Amino acid sequence: MNTTTTTSTGLQSLSISQRIIAGSLALMLGLTLLVGTGFAGDFRLHNGAHDTRHAMGFPCH
Amino acid sequence: MIRNLFAAALVAALGAGLITAGLQHFRVTPLILHAETFEGEGGHSHGAEAVVAAHEHPEGTPVHTHGEAVATTAAAPEEWAPQDGFERTAYTTLATVLAAAGFALLIGAVSMFANIPITFANGLLWGMAGFVTFTLAPAYGLPPELPGMPAADLVARQVWWTGTALATGAACLLLAKTRAGWAFAVATALIVAPHIIGAPVAPDEASAVPAHLATEFAAVTLGTALVFWLLLGTLFGKLNDTFAARQATVPTGAVA
Secondary structure, eight states: HHHHHHHSSSGSSOHHHHHHHHHHHHHHHHHHHHHHIIISSSSSHHHTTTTHHHTTOOOOO | HHHHHHHHHHHHHHOOOOOOOHHHHIHHHHHHHHHHHHTEEEOOOSSSSHOOOOOOOTOOOOOHHHHHHHHHHHOOOOOOOOTTTHHHHEEEEEEEEHHHHHHHHHHHHHHHHTHHHHHTTTTHHHHHHHIIIIIIIHHHHOOOOOTTTTOOOOOHHHHHHHHHHHHHHHHHHHHHHOOOOOHHHHHHHHHHHHHHOOOOOOOOOOOOSHHHHHHHHHHHHHHHHHHHHHHHHHHHHHHHHHHHHHHHOOTTTTOO
């Protein structure tokens, strides 16, 4: 009985379309943040995130 | 549910990001600052000279002359950068937390697409996969770099880094979904391929950055990244479990 309750509230309870919508939104926001902190060419973003880039192993300069 | 995913990802990223920023502040940034004192002495320069060459003027940048700015602060680049000290630490902390949020949302998206939940029970595995995908595999070809070290073309390195992360991540995902014999073969091919293609090779130039600084930096950044990923996976999983349990107590149809 408990198992039924748990699975119905977890990931398995979501329909494919719900998972695709949630996943797409997370993917877009996540990539925007990673490009902004780790890959952006703009010097303000580059210099602001400089030490993080080196520390996280992103290619920097 | 979408709200739960975002809340779990962002809170986990805040926790893991802040702890990682602390480690960076005490163990990583001092090495970067030390290395910067050697910049310009070797073949590669990140100083004013290199900056002017690659200088960009985004829209809205006020008109300015390079000569004046360089003259006012002798060796400093004329473009904006956070002031050393509190401001620089604050920006680094912010950038680390934002990057953590980016990674958390990315693995959250993978979890949604692949239909593999991130839980407290498997959070360490997600963290290990993230570490191997985004830190270890790229570092195998592009070792963590200190300022002032010779490096290949930036865009070429970014392309290789991204391709390696994609291929390695796909391999991890495949093995998470199936342990069939063919899956091991495909995963091995995906992991090995970027390294056979080869990372962009740094020019064979002498660097003024001492070797002991570079080796310490490589070890410390890999260790810090491992801590970050294990924390992120575990926290993310714990929060997902917590939110799912809370939702279970809310009667069906009730607005949470």
